[in-house]
Amino acid sequence: MQDLSISATAAAPAITTDWSAGLVRLQGDSYPENAFELFQPLLDWIGAFLASESRPLQLELRLLYLNTSSVRIMMDALDQLEAAHRRGFPVTVRWYYDARNERVAELAEEFREDCTFPFDIIAE
Amino acid sequence: MSSVHDKDAFDLELEAALANPAWQDHPLHALLQQLQQRYAERTTILERLTRIADQYQLAERERGLSFAQRYERQLRQLEKIVRISDQYQHMLRDLNNELQRTASHDLLTGLFNRRYLFDRLSDELAKAVRGQGGFALAMGDVDFFKQINDSCGHDVGDAALCHVARMIEAPLREYDLCGRWGGEEFLLLFPAGDLESAQQAIQRIRQQLLDQPFIHDGQICPLTLSFGCTTYQHGESITAILKRVDEALYRAKHAGRDCIELA
Incomplete structure (x- = not known):
């Protein structure tokens, strides 16, 4: 599967994947016009990795603002990880936030609510 | 397939009458014996039909339950999306208020700029x-x-x-x-x-x-x-x-x- 390297725009986060390292990075604001079109390659990439590898997969998130569609997609991605975790697959999420903006940490906690895999919320 | 239905008092009385040597030569004995056989066969079929119908009913009920569960799960997911989205909106509103304040106020004295x-x-x-x-x-x-x-x-x-x-x-x-x-x-x-x-x-x-x-x-x-x-x-x-x-x-x-x- 080809890695993704999508640059950030004013309305969309930077999306990068590293198949060999088992790493996905998202960084920035996310309120694109068509979130499903933007994120589908990422959901496909995660799906392919989980289907063909048994190595650990880590999501590194530095997300600030998400619109409703992006929230929905993040929840889908986390559902994918949760299902993999229940099958014994080693997945982790590390959600980094600016220590001056505690609101982002509170939001990350909302996302973490239904996840049973390791999900760290880290101040930077 | 054998019948599993419980014999009641009438069944037992009929069996006893048919087995009684005193009635063996009665002109209706053979007919009655055939009737008893048909009755037993019909009962077996009826029980089988009932069992199959019950299984269908059970399957439908489970299907209904799984729909209800899926609906519940999707409802919970939707509620969560709305909740998180509302929080992001609050965050933006606060940020907007802060920006407005910064744009209109002097940082040092807090007076208008x-x-x-x-x-x-x-x-x-x-x-x-x-x-x-x-x-x-x-x-x-x-x-x-x-x-x-x-x-x-x-x-x-x-x-x-x-x-x-x-x-x-x-x-x-x-x-x-x-x-x-x-x-x-x-x-x-x-x-x-x-x-x-x-x-x-x-x-x-x-x-x-x-x-x-x-x-x-x-x-x-x-x-x-x-x-x-x-x-x-x-x-x-x-x-x-x-x-x-x-x-x-x-x-x-x-x-x-x-x-x-x-x-």
């Missing part, structure tokens, strides 16, 4: 042009402020400016405006005010500064302000009125400071 004052001055001027009343304007400047900065340091200078800001805003009426115009200069806008009311407000500010002097290191540091004060004159521009109030302030400085000059 030059940009906001300029906008409000434009509004008042537009109202005055439409004939909806005039306004008074005053510019105050802290006397010998450079000496405070030079002798005590900029942090004390900043504290002095904050103190002046509190003393200026305290005695103002609710609809009067004050803000930091720049450096140690403060602008006062009196909507619907005239020279007399503006002068009274400035006197209250000067009195407030006397009553509550600035204290540094336990020592009273007397702070005074010089003021220029004027009113809107029909047809003039913002530049013109600001120039006039500035000139009045300059005259107040020239006249020995700690006073008001009217224009």
Whole structure:
């Protein structure tokens, strides 16, 4: 599967994947016009990795603002990880936030609510 | 397939009658025996049908339950999306409020900044042009402020400016405006005010500064302000009125400071 390297725009986060390292990075604001079109390659990439590898997969998130569609997609991605975790697959999420903006940490906690895999919320 | 139905009293009585040697030669015995066989077969079929129908019913019920479960799960997911989305909206609203505050307020003193004052001055001027009343304007400047900065340091200078800001805003009426115009200069806008009311407000500010002097290191540091004060004159521009109030302030400085000059 080809890695993704999508640059950030004013309305969309930077999306990068590293198949060999088992790493996905998202960084920035996310309120694109068509979130499903933007994120589908990422959901496909995660799906392919989980289907063909048994190595650990880590999501590194530095997300600030998400619109409703992006929230929905993040929840889908986390559902994918949760299902993999229940099958014994080693997945982790590390959600980094600016220590001056505690609101982002509170939001990350909302996302973490239904996840049973390791999900760290880290101040930077 | 054998019948599993429980034999009742009638079944047992019929069996006993058919087995009784005394009835073996009765003309109806053979017919009755056939009837009993058919009855047993029908009963078996009926029970089988019932079992199959029950299984269908059970499967339908489970399917209904799984729909209900899926519906519940999707509902929970939707509720969560809405909840998180609402929080992001709150975050944006707070950020927006903060940006608005930053855009309109002076970081040091918390008073309105030059940009906001300029906008409000434009509004008042537009109202005055439409004939909806005039306004008074005053510019105050802290006397010998450079000496405070030079002798005590900029942090004390900043504290002095904050103190002046509190003393200026305290005695103002609710609809009067004050803000930091720049450096140690403060602008006062009196909507619907005239020279007399503006002068009274400035006197209250000067009195407030006397009553509550600035204290540094336990020592009273007397702070005074010089003021220029004027009113809107029909047809003039913002530049013109600001120039006039500035000139009045300059005259107040020239006249020995700690006073008001009217224009």
